[in-house]
Amino acid sequence: MKAQKNLYRTNFSLITAFLVLITVTLIIAIFISYKLTSRYVENEFANKKTEVLEQTIKPYYDFFQIQIPEITSYQGFLDSASAANYSDTVFRTYRFVRKVLFYDIRIGSPTAEHPEGITVKDVYRFKPKRDGIVGVKEVSGADDEDFRQMALKLNTFIISADTSRVPTQDEIFRTFYNVTPDKISYLNIPRREDIRIYRALLRSKQSDNFGKQNMVTFTLDPQFLKVINTHKELYEDVTIQPVVYDPLDVAQEKVITEAGLPGAFSNFKLYFSSERSHVNKEIERRYLPIGAILLLIYFFLVLISYLIYRNLNINLKVFKLQYDFINNFTHEFKTPVSVIKIAGSNLKGDAELSERQRKHYGKILDEEADKLNELMNKLLSFTQLENRSINVKREEINLPGFVKGYIDTFKIKYPDFKLQSQVEVAKFNSDPVLMGSVFQNLMENAYKYSHPGKKELSITIKQDKRNIVFSFADKGIGMAKYEQGDVFKKFYRIENQYNQNGSVGLGLAFCKELVNYMGGAISLQSKLNQGSTFIITLPFES
Structure with a gap:
């Protein structure tokens, strides 16, 4: 039985070692998975800002790529009334447009005052108001620096343009757009036949002939952009700030990042900030199912260990019971058999026995036989009881x-x-x-x-x-x-x-x-x- 006791201890030690191993593994897995989740959330905090930026700046791109080029559809025949209607649509749709300057341009022969041959007939300014828009006629627009830059680019394009082909997108952007911080200037894009006409007018000496062209300058304010925070679980606060904005009193408990705005808003940025507790809350929310799965696996392994231990324990107990039964049963049989053998040997020996000795040995044989018979009957009866045959x-x-x-x-x-x-x-x-x-x-x-x-x-x-x-x-x-x-x-x-x-x-x-x-x-x-x-x-x- 001593050997079996050692076996039990060995099994128990192995199971204990296994439990310690999976427990240590669980602790390490919890630590590593939490660190990885934390790093993943922090990376998302740094990367997901582009999605917020794209959603926030989307109206600007729509305005730049769709709304502004609509001016070309008028082919230079915009007037104050149609320009006012156009501006009204812009103000209603894009709140970040705060002022529109409409230039009614004439293209003719160059003069000493206007060597590029491009002059301003009228300038109208439009601003949004609660009850609509207001237009003001400007008389000093010809000296506007934005106009001078656009006039010079248009003059260069007319003189050098290849009218046998459509201008490329790069040529269009370089010539008919002027994007500066908080401002976009746009000239309507003339057709190829119009370019040939304008080229002839610039070479003509007749001052009474001219072509019509429109230019619009939009003044923008990024503070009127609507910030669309698509990741509130990461960014607690998203604001539009100047590029130079860098608060000195940022607490260590805050996590910050930023993303620059494009185009006319390039002197501003999206400023993202969150309390450290807000980010930690998101880390914990994402880690919760991972931790639950780890614990589930752990308890599953513990259950398997318990079942193995229980089965080993039960098997060992059964073996021990059987071992004890065989030992005890052998002993119970061996003693009567030994006594019977001794009594039998004396009875069949050569020495003559007295009547008293013979009765004594007979009694011994009878008693020991009864013991064997009782033991056998008990086993037989027990078997019959289990089989329900009594x-x-x-x-x-x-x-x-x-x-x-x-x-x-x-x-x-x-x-x-x-x-x-x-x-x-x-x-x-x-x-x-x-x-x-x-x-x-x-x-x-x-x-x-x-x-x-x-x-x-x-x-x-x-x-x-x-x-x-x-x-x-x-x-x-x-x-x-x-x-x-x-x-x-x-x-x-x-x-x-x-x-x-x-x-x-x-x-x-x-x-x-x-x-x-x-x-x-x-x-x-x-x-x-x-x-x-x-x-x-x-x-x-x-």
Whole structure:
């Protein structure tokens, strides 16, 4: 048995090591996964700003790519009224446009004052107001620097343009757009035949001939852009700030990043800021399912470890029970067989035996044969009980006489055994053989597991409603609470000085099977070194 005990310890140590390993692995996985999640969220904080920027600046691109080129569709024939309507549409749709300057341009022969041959007839200024727009005629627009730059680029384009092909997008942008901080100037794009006409006018000496062209300058204010924060889980606050904005009192608890605005808004930026607690909250939200999965895997592995441990423990206990059973059963058989062999050898020896010796050896043979027969009958009966192959032969039992008979027998067998009984039920219908087996086993146990001088047993029988209750109370060694659930198991033996020999662990298991077979139940109340009480409850049938 010592080898098996070591085996158990080895298995327990391996399982403990496995549990420690998966626990350490869980802690490391939790730490690493949290760090990776934290880094991932911080990277998103730095990268997802482009999505916010794209959504915020989208109206500007629509204005730049769709709304502004609509001016070309008028082919230079915009007037103050149509320019006002156009500006009204712009103000209503794009709040960041705060002022529109409309230039009515004429292209003719160059003069000393205007060597590029491009002059301004009228300039109109439009501004948004609550009740509409207002237009003001400007008389000094010809000196405007924006106009001078656009006029010079248009003059260069007219002179050098290849009218055999359509101008490229790069040529269009360089010639007909002028994008500066907070301002966009645009000239309507002339057709190729118009370019040839303008080229002829620039070379003409006649001052009364001219071509018409339109130019519009938009003054923008990025503060009127609507910030669309598509990632509120990352960015707590998104504002539009000047490029030079760099607050000195930024707390360490804040996380910040920024993204520059394009085109006419290039002197501004989107400024993203969040409290560290806000970012941590997002990290925890994303980490929660990862942590839950890790814990689920961990508990799954723990469950597997528990099942392995339980199976090993059960298998070891079964093996130990079988091992003990074989040892004890062998011992129980070996002793009577050895005694029988010795008695038989003496009987067949050459020496003549007296009548007294012959009777003595005969008695020994008879007693040892009875022991073997009893042991075999117990095993056979137990097997028959498990297979439900025993028939209960019910007959009326006179309980006072039944109990007295067993008490008298045990008093003869064990003179130091103090027995007393209290029988409150006169008659009971049951199988006397099965009941006798229960009585014999419980009384044997009471004597066997009691200290010398305290071998006492009190048998009580009484009726409880529709049941009859048998109580066997001794003052023996008792048993620990953790062992009380196992004593009715087959081959189980309590390890103590009274149970080293002469037991195969079938007595109480046999009693339980008998009681269950008769439709009853058996229970145990025991305290260590104070005694045990076995209580049997059977259905009462009169």
